[in-house]
Amino acid sequence: MKKVAIGIDIGGTNTAIGIIDYEGKCLAESNISTAAFNTPELLVEEASTKIKSMLNSIKGIEVLGIGIGAPNGNFFNGSIEYAPNLKWKGVVNLVKLFKPYFNLPVYVTNDANAAAIGEMIYGVAKGVDDFIIVTLGTGVGSGFVSNGKLVYGHDAFAGELGHVIIDENGRQCGCGRKGCLETYASATGIVRTAKEYLFLKKEDSLLREIEFENITSKDIFEAAEKGDQIALDIFDFTARKLGFSLANAVAISSPKMIVLFGGLAMAGNLILQPTKKYMEEYMLKIYKDKIPIVLSSLMNQNAAILGASALVWDQIK
């Protein structure tokens, strides 16, 4: 019997489901529309039906558990708590909702934590006991792994590197405070930087050909790839803020490696190289030239499902 884990990624639009083996191979995959269901009960019912039919289509497997990655997923109580981009409000206990359908352990966590565990079980951090993953998406999330275990903190809310304040007089953040890393090093942050730079600087730029209000992080990436100086400067500024934050995070957890994940990380060396340069510049001497920054190896696969399923293996380990 081949042991497998079920991974479920609940997003605002879609819910993706996969049956995953210990090597990270996806044996079956399916999607349902999150938005089509008005209550979490109905979504869970439909997901359970889908899962049962997927399981029936694969021979010779033993299912060990269900891992769920969701916005504001709380590992300690198995709930989604006040997720801003889901229809259902309040606290929704997913473990309880899945229990009637499966006699299996069910684990829930947030996206960044799932990414961390995914990287530890299947990815570049396989076998690494101490690392940091930073997810550079619309916002900035993170997962800290220490002594081979994810740092959840006492209430499962640890790992908010995106809300570490790096400049107390800095940019207004959605959280109500100022100067959080997320206001600089996210997809939305880099667009803010682009608008500032285009407004303040006089140089020509490919970005000036795009309507100011419509500039995206992808536009900045494409311009930088073509050697556009303002776009390159925008990446440099972003990397400086990220490198600064990483140097400080290293002083706390001294990781063996730092993994970058998500949209901005897709920019590859455009973000990796300057971030590494600034991190080394800002870092305390005892940490210098020891800590590689690497890209997630799961980004081109279905990382969210993999991360969710990895919760199951992590709990068995």
Next chain:
Amino acid sequence: MKKVAIGIDIGGTNTAIGIIDYEGKCLAESNISTAAFNTPELLVEEASTKIKSMLNSIKGIEVLGIGIGAPNGNFFNGSIEYAPNLKWKGVVNLVKLFKPYFNLPVYVTNDANAAAIGEMIYGVAKGVDDFIIVTLGTGVGSGFVSNGKLVYGHDAFAGELGHVIIDENGRQCGCGRKGCLETYASATGIVRTAKEYLFLKKEDSLLREIEFENITSKDIFEAAEKGDQIALDIFDFTARKLGFSLANAVAISSPKMIVLFGGLAMAGNLILQPTKKYMEEYMLKIYKDKIPIVLSSLMNQNAAILGASALVWDQIK
């Protein structure tokens, strides 16, 4: 047979030794002069003789191990590495040096880590799986405990909260960089603040009665206790920097509590209350009003020996 652990605290001037039971009771205690020995071999020989005679004086005990706290002590390799305030230079492997004298496990770590483990085994953080201890001495050290384990990082160098940069244009730090927390929230940092305040402000102050160059953190404490406004402002400024740093550290590890230890922590509510106030102000909403800041309960005892001995119980656990 009563189980006991040996705790050894190696300081620049003195080396303190204690035989400690699991409740943190010191059954025997002794001191030798570190500075009197020109080589670590001679110090270890003398310490071993002392320990053997101490052990012979107590009936009915079983010794489980030796824990050593030392400046720049490295838990992973059992060495003191380039300690600035000891006579011996380079890397000194204490585990190897003690081996010929005792058939016992020997553990080594630095002072802040020993304080963290001491607090977890005997102190206010007993049974707490997620906390931060900050040691406010000549410098600022820290220990992060997560999932019931000290965060050593991949190289045993984790927990340098004192060298987290809180203002990249801030005060010059001994580490060569600028704006480290240590330049503000240590005994030396608060004296720097006092000198700045006395120079820049015009108000009268008890501190003006002391020769400018000779002001100590104790003087500032005593003046603040008498209600001296400038001294109170100095504490407020220090607490603000510390509170800011703690709010950021909370976003990473979401601890159940924060423990303050060391000289500045002895100022009690003068430092505790404003630090808590600023930490709450700077903190992300999800962490607000959840995390107490408390004083170490070991400060008035021989905390350094206790911390060192706690390494033994922690390894058994």
